[in-house]
Amino acid sequence: MSQHSNYFHAHHSPMGALASFTLGAQGEQGGLGLELGTPYPGNVHIGYQDDHGTIHQLPFFKGACSQSERYVQDAGANSSQEHILELSQRELKWSSDRFVAQNLELKILSPFFSIPEPEIANDGELKNACRPAVYAQLTVNNPSDHEWVGFFALQGEDLRWNAIQQPGQMVGVSAKDELGLASNSNNVSSFSHFSIASSLSGLGDTENFGLGPCAGLKFTIPAGQSKTIDIVLGVYKEGNATFNRKMQYYYTTHFANLNSVLIDAIENFDTALAVTRSKDLELEQSNLSPDQQFLVAHATHSYYGSTQWLVEAGKSVWVVNEGEYLMMNTLDLTVDMLFFELKLNPWTVKNTLEHFVNHYRYYDKIFSPEEPEQLLEGGVSFTHDMGVSNNWSSNGVSSYEISGLDRICFSHMTYEQLTNWVLCCGVYGHKTQDYNFLKRHQGVLKDCLQSLLNRDHPVADKRNGIMSFESSRTQGGGEITTYDSLDHSLGQARANIYLAGKAWASYLALEQIFTKLGDNISSVQAKNAALMSSELLSNSFDETLGFIPAVLENGNQSAIIPAVEALVYPYEMGLFDAVDEKGPYGAYVSTLKRHLQSVLDSGICLYPDGAWKLSSTADNSWASKIFLNQYVARQILGLDLSNNSQLADNAHVRWQQIGAAASACCDQFSSGKPIGSLYYPRCVSNILWMQE
CATH class of the missing domain: 1.50.10.10 (Glycosyltransferase)
Structure with missing residues (x-):
């Protein structure tokens, strides 16, 4: 029997990190949260801007509704038209979540498997099991005769972002050295700004604006082509994680910092894909x-x-x-x-x-x-x-x-x-x-x-x-x-x-x-x-x-x-x-x-x-x-x-x-x-x- 709604929040989480990239409910807040008992109180912006300047994005942010169009005013820019994408398909599977809308497909991967017993497993097995990251693939299809811009971003009023620039390895953004997202796909750049609209409008001459609570990745989609980018979302909390008895997250024994998590996740993206497909198939069969x-x-x-x-x-x-x-x-x-x-x-x-x-x-x-x-x-x-x-x-x-x-x-x-x-x-x-x-x-x-x-x-x-x-x-x-x-x-x-x-x-x-x-x-x-x-x-x-x-x-x-x-x-x-x-x-x-x-x-x-x-x-x-x-x-x-x-x-x-x-x-x-x-x-x- 088919699902009753495409719009509902779901967790997308690493094993053992008390973290979740939560999204899926229409017009609700969500995002990448650490040690929370609720969805992160922020916004997730995923979509593209077409050659007419219209911003098309999934409705995973506060205030998004089912209306087909709305207009927003950007500070210092002309009015831009914003189109809320309607999901035509949503498939939550055992280890993945797939969203399909006009000219866009998003897949989130949350690979899980048997965690080896720490006292007898080798370091490689344990590092693979404790990696505090989830994975995403964003595909935008551009049927027009002009170049489009795709984006994947997180926004939170308590977040301020630093750019990650490691040529040949990844680009991305991080906040407080505790959460971040990155990609090593071709022709992807990072940004932070007031909003998606202010970044896409070219307000100012900097891509990484220190006061901006909205940050993520941008990429171009050539005319008449589709483009897919791989994205990793990671978390890291160093030092003591608990009180009264001092304990640390197990992943800190295998990863030195957030950047090491993101790089390792990128290097293991294909493995994550394979694990996800296997688990999804197991439930399907x-x-x-x-x-x-x-x-x-x-x-x-x-x-x-x-x-x-x-x-x-x-x-x-x-x-x-x-x-x-x-x-x-x-x-x-x-x-x-x-x-x-x-x-x-x-x-x-x-x-x-x-x-x-x-x-x-x-x-x-x-x-x-x-x-x-x-x-x-x-x-x-x-x-x-x-x-x-x-x-x-x-x-x-x-x-x-x-x-x-x-x-x-x-x-x-x-x-x-x-x-x-x-x-x-x-x-x-x-x-x-x-x-x-x-x-x-x-x-x-x-x-x-x-x-x-x-x-x-x-x-x-x-x-x-x-x-x-x-x-x-x-x-x-x-x-x-x-x-x-x-x-x-x-x-x-x-x-x-x-x-x-x-x-x-x-x-x-x-x-x-x-x-x-x-x-x-x-x-x-x-x-x-x-x-x-x-x-x-x-x-x-x-x-x-x-x-x-x-x-x-x-x-x-x-x-x-x-x-x-x-x-x-x-x-x-x-x-x-x-x-x-x-x-x-x-x-x-x-x-x-x-x-x-x-x-x-x-x-x-x-x-x-x-x-x-x-x-x-x-x-x-x-x-x-x-x-x-x-x-x-x-x-x-x-x-x-x-x-x-x-x-x-x-x-x-x-x-x-x-x-x-x-x-x-x-x-x-x-x-x-x-x-x-x-x-x-x-x-x-x-x-x-x-x-x-």
């Missing part, structure tokens, strides 16, 4: 529909825009920032991006998990809501995140969680993060067969098992398989889940069937891990807990409602799709019997299948256009979680969604291309409108679709 291919591509572009590859005392530190919020390594995102990272860069999963163990692990007490003053032994868990905006939090503390809150945003996510760390270990251990990792953390894993059991009930014969006790970190309040802004149906942690499913999956992960490690006592203990959880959830199906209530207390009657979400973890751990209706947990799996079929067939968890609605009682859905649950429904539960899938995918594309047009890939929506989690990395959960 999948079994996914055009809508699904778009959603995978859009998510991948945004993921890399949030990544940060750092180095501390010679050791790599991998960080994924939480989109607009810029929280660092949010654990409830890590567990959803897990499948993408294990496909591309398994070492980044290990890196993040061990970082949580070494710096963001803590031990707490627990209490029953009926007796909040009586504190009992809780156990280990992990913080929600590691810090925000390049500020590392103190050990054992997140930037997000606040004590003293009761089941509302910013309360603690102790139980959820405990399950998340365990599930990441389980899937990582199975996919990589990294026995040494599991053995190294055997003690922490045993603590995790005990902590899960304690939060059910500290007394063994009073356990029922789900969370019943709250963390002392809430100071008498209540814990929440990753669905922090939803109502009780998904926001409340205690007695929630979404989180109970993750506990069941965590017990299965621990059973598998302890079996590998030869700890039969812990393995049996985990298995018995999993059986208890599944039995309780199976028996909680409400025949009158036609589904399992979202929260197993206080007469709750909400229906939620993510009741089935946790099935993905044992499946990805190769525990196929555990998710089989004829297996040891068959009654639970059959109940979940019946539950999901009911809430979808009845329409109570669908929007009128077929989009998925995670909760029947809250108009607030996360795209990343929808993608994950679609995979579970089709691949694991085997539901026939043929009557819904096309409608749902089509609607979810509209959410991104129209609803979130100005914010790149977004995660949190209300009736198709983004309400949070903008500019977000988490939607790469849909990488799972490529396994179907």
Whole structure:
């Protein structure tokens, strides 16, 4: 199915540089930004001036609209006519983005590939992976009898530019030695000026005007010919990149400055083209529909825009920032991006998990809501995140969680993060067969098992398989889940069937891990807990409602799709019997299948256009979680969604291309409108679709 709009922002980013060349939304600001949770607040000017003096450019700047012509007055020059080019085609692919308009074609390349493990890869491989640059090709076709001028420029009110003139290597412009663009194509020159119009009009006798906030490249297109120029856009931040713990960008170990990045990118332009073509072809040859291919591509572009590859005392530190919020390594995102990272860069999963163990692990007490003053032994868990905006939090503390809150945003996510760390270990251990990792953390894993059991009930014969006790970190309040802004149906942690499913999956992960490690006592203990959880959830199906209530207390009657979400973890751990209706947990799996079929067939968890609605009682859905649950429904539960899938995918594309047009890939929506989690990395959960 075709795309719904050609005009939407997308990230175009190097791997691990926390940088993005963001553009694509009509009449919106964008540009090359560094360490931002939003598009850069500038303008992108791409186009050409014809022999009549008319400036034709793409509408990627503030104020551009769909009108065919407008007039601007240049200081000291005659009026010039400006024509806003309409896109006739836009193709966002897995590693590229192509824009076609009258007499113009722009292609942006964001090559990505498996990043080699830093501790074992050679310098050449690592330099190639960490190069902080993206690539562009601009083609202008001149059918006239006169010479035209093409241009590619960035504008920002806080930017002042220096010309780059390195004969035989490149020409270009840079700002603050932190961002720049360059080319080595023939007959290309650089400029900086007040605006595109003032530069093209020849105001003054200098091409590089120090006060000008607009700068870029110009080139001539001979009459009756086409011309293509290659462009590289690079970033560089030297010195310490983070605070509280001093780290540098990993690329600083291989590149001395911005110019060295730009030169190296130019020298490797053909390699970038080849990598991009290969990745684009890989997605095109999948079994996914055009809508699904778009959603995978859009998510991948945004993921890399949030990544940060750092180095501390010679050791790599991998960080994924939480989109607009810029929280660092949010654990409830890590567990959803897990499948993408294990496909591309398994070492980044290990890196993040061990970082949580070494710096963001803590031990707490627990209490029953009926007796909040009586504190009992809780156990280990992990913080929600590691810090925000390049500020590392103190050990054992997140930037997000606040004590003293009761089941509302910013309360603690102790139980959820405990399950998340365990599930990441389980899937990582199975996919990589990294026995040494599991053995190294055997003690922490045993603590995790005990902590899960304690939060059910500290007394063994009073356990029922789900969370019943709250963390002392809430100071008498209540814990929440990753669905922090939803109502009780998904926001409340205690007695929630979404989180109970993750506990069941965590017990299965621990059973598998302890079996590998030869700890039969812990393995049996985990298995018995999993059986208890599944039995309780199976028996909680409400025949009158036609589904399992979202929260197993206080007469709750909400229906939620993510009741089935946790099935993905044992499946990805190769525990196929555990998710089989004829297996040891068959009654639970059959109940979940019946539950999901009911809430979808009845329409109570669908929007009128077929989009998925995670909760029947809250108009607030996360795209990343929808993608994950679609995979579970089709691949694991085997539901026939043929009557819904096309409608749902089509609607979810509209959410991104129209609803979130100005914010790149977004995660949190209300009736198709983004309400949070903008500019977000988490939607790469849909990488799972490529396994179907």
